[in-house]
Amino acid sequence: MVAFRLDSRLRGRVDASDVVQEAYLEAADHRSDYFGGAERAPLFLWLRGIVANKLLEAHRHHLGTRMRDAGREVAIDPGADEGEGLDATSAALFAELTGHGAGPGTAAAGAEVGDRLREALGAMDPIDRETLALRHFEQLTNSEAAAVLGIHENAAAKRYVRALKRLKEVLAGMPGGLSEVRP
Numbered sequence: 001m002v003a004f005r006l007d008s009r010l011r012g013r014v015d016a017s018d019v020v021q022e023a024y025l026e027a028a029d030h031r032s033d034y035f036g037g038a039e040r041a042p043l044f045l046w047l048r049g050i051v052a053n054k055l056l057e058a059h060r061h062h063l064g065t066r067m068r069d070a071g072r073e074v075a076i077d078p079g080a081d082e083g084e085g086l087d088a089t090s091a092a093l094f095a096e097l098t099g100h101g102a103g104p105g106t107a108a109a110g111a112e113v114g115d116r117l118r119e120a121l122g123a124m125d126p127i128d129r130e131t132l133a134l135r136h137f138e139q140l141t142n143s144e145a146a147a148v149l150g151i152h153e154n155a156a157a158k159r160y161v162r163a164l165k166r167l168k169e170v171l172a173g174m175p176g177g178l179s180e181v182r183p
C-alpha cells in the first residue's frame with residue numbers, strides 16, 4: 001500500500017519501509033485505544049488507517065515545505081514524471097497499469113497508450129479511481145474497501161465492477177482505444 005501510494009517525487013527521499021516502521025510505532029503507542037474500544041474496525045483496517053496517516057504526514061512534510069519541497073527537484077530520469085498532472089491515486093494507478101519500464105521498441109507505442117490511460121484516469125470519478133486502487137492494487141476485500149470508503153459492502157462491490165467497466169469504456173472510446181482492460 002505504501003509503495004503503491006508513495007508520490008513518485010519522494011521515492012529518492014522516503015522509503016516505504018520507513019513509513020511502515022513509523023506507523024507500527026504509532027500503533028504500539030495507541031494500541032490501548034484500539035483494544036479498549038467497544039466498537040472497532042478490523043485490526044488490519046485500523047493499522048491501514050495509521051499507515052495512511054503516516055504516509056500523508058510524509059507527503060506533507062516533503063511536498064509541503066518550501067525549502068525542502070521535493071516538487072521543486074528535477075528528475076534525472078526523464079520518465080520519472082510520467083504520471084504528472086494526475087492526483088495521487090491516478091498517478092499510482094497509472095504507474096501500476098503501465099508497468100515500470102519498457103524496451104526501446106515499445107517506448108513510442110507505450111507513450112501513446114500512456115497518454116490515453118492518463119486521459120482516461122483523469123476523466124474517471126475520484127471514488128471510482130479509489131475503488132480500483134483499493135480492490136485491485138491494494139487487494140482489499142469488498143468489506144474492507146467498503147469500510148475504508150465508508151459505504152456498504154454491496155455498494156463497494158458494484159463500484160469496483162462499474163469502475164473497471166468505465167475505465168474500459170473510456171479507453172475503448174479513444175482513437176486507437178484499447179480493446180481490453182483486465183482486472
